[in-house]
Amino acid sequence: MRKNSILMFGLFVTIITLLSLTNSFAADYKNNLIAIHITVSNNLDLVRKDVLVSLPIKQIKEKYSHFDENTFIVLDGKDQIPAQTEDLDGDKIQDNILLLVDFKPNETKTLVIQVGNMAILKKEFKKRTQAILAVKSDYEFKDGYYTGGKFVNVTEINVPKDHFPHNALIKFEGPGWESDKVAYRFYLDSRNRNDIFAKKVDDVILHQVGNSDLVSDGKESYTKMCDWGMDIFKVGESMGIGSLGMWVDNRVNTINNTESVRCEILSDGNIKSGILTDYKGWTVGGQKFDLASLLSISAGSRLTKVEINITPNSENICTGFAKHGDCALILDKNNYEWSYIASYGKQSLAGDNLGIAIFFKRTDLINITEDDASHLIVLKPRKQKVTYYFAAAPEMEQDGIKSELEFGKYLHKVILELSNPVVAELK
Helix, strand or coil: CHHHHHHHHHHHHHHHHHHHHHHHHHHHHHCCCEEEEEEEECCCCCCEEEEEEEEEHHHHHHHCCCCCCCCEEEEECCEECCEEEECCCCCCCCCEEEEEEEECCCCEEEEEEEECHHHHHCCCCCCCEEEECEEEECCEEECCEEECCEEEECCEEECCCCCCCCCCCEHHHCCEEEECCCEEEECCCCCCCEEEEEECCCCCCHHHCCCCCCCCCCCCHHHCCCCCEEECCCCCCCCEECCCEEEECCEEEECCCCCEEEEEEEEECCCEEEEEEEEEEEEECCEEEEEEEEEEEECCCCEEEEEEEEECCCCCEEEEEECCCCCCEEECCCCCCEEEEEEEECCCCCCCCEEEEEEEEHHHEEEEEECCCEEEEEECCECCEEEEEEEEEECCCCCCCCCHHHHHHHHHHHHHHHHCCCEEEEC
16 A cells, blocks of 8 residues: 555646746746857956957857847856947848856856847946937027037937037037947037046946037036046147047048038947948048948947948058047067057146047057157958057046056056957857
C-alpha cells in the first residue's frame, strides 16, 4: 500500500511539473518572448564604464526574424541595463540597438535581449543625454529680428535664406546636445562653429537654458554663471571646438556659402543623442559639395562624435580648436590607431581651467597646422566619409579634471579605448 502511495505521489508531481512547463511555454508563446544572447568583450586591462555598444538591427533580424526593436529589454545577469534604438540617416527607420555596459578589466560577459510583451517590465532609466532644437513662435518680426514670443522645441528646421547671426530665431543660436558631463551647441547660421557649455551638475540642462533670451541684445542669460553652469568658451573667428571646414588656398574655409541648410534632431535618447545637418551646395575652392554632418554624444562621455559624408569626395576636411592665452598645443606621443591634438589651461570664460581636444585616426591625418586664431588638423575623407571626435573637460564639472597631468591621463585613456573598441557578437 505504501509503495503504491509513493508511486501515485511521484506521478502527481510529474503531472504538475509537466503542466507547469506547458503553462510556462504557453505564456512565453503568448507573450512572444524571445531570448537573444550576445557576448561583449573588453580586451583592455582596465575598468571601462558607460561603454556604448551598438548592434545592427538588420543583423539581429537575419538570425532572429521575430526580433521587434519596439519591445525589448536587456539583462546583464539579473539586472536590466539601459538600452535604446537609433536612426542613423533620418529615414525614420531604426538602424541599431544601443546598450550601455560597464566592464571589469579583460571582462567578457553575456547579455540577454528579451523581446516581446515582457517589455512592459522595461525599467525607466535616468535621461543622461539630450539634443534640443528650439525655434521662436508668436514673435514680432521687425528688420529681420524675431522679438518676444517663445521658443518651441522642434525636431527639424529648414534654415531660412535670410537667417543671420543673433536674430533671435533659434534658442541659443542653434541646436544643442549634451551628456551628463558637458554640453555643446553650434551656431546654425553663417558662422557654423561649435561652442561649449560647462556644467556644475551631473544632469541634462539644455531644456532650461536660454528660454527667456527672447531679444537680440547680446545679454544672453547663459553668458553668466547659472545654477547649472555657463557658456565658457570664446569662439570669435576661430574654429571653436571641432567645427567643420576645408583647407583650400592655404587657409581654412568654414561652411558659410550654401544653397540650403536643414537640421534635424535625429535622436534624443537616455543614453545617446544626435543631430544631423545637411548642407547642400556648399561652394568652396570653386567647387560645390553636399555635406552631411552627424554629431552625437553618449551617456557618461565628454566626446562628441562627428561623422561626415561629403559628395563629391573632397581632398580634405579641416577641423581644430581655438587658441587661447598661453595654452600650448599638446601633441600625442603614442602610436595607437587613434591620436589627438589638445590644449589645457586658463581658457574658460569662468576663469578656471579647461582641457579641449580633437581625436582622429592616424591614417586619416594629412597635416597639423595653424592660423592666427586656431590650431588645425587636416583629414583625408575615404569614400566620401571621415570620422573624428572632440571633447571639452571643464574644471567646474562634478569630479572634473583639475590639472594638466589628469587631463593627459584622460587623453591617453580615450585613444586607448578608441583603438580597442568593445567587441559584441550574437550567439
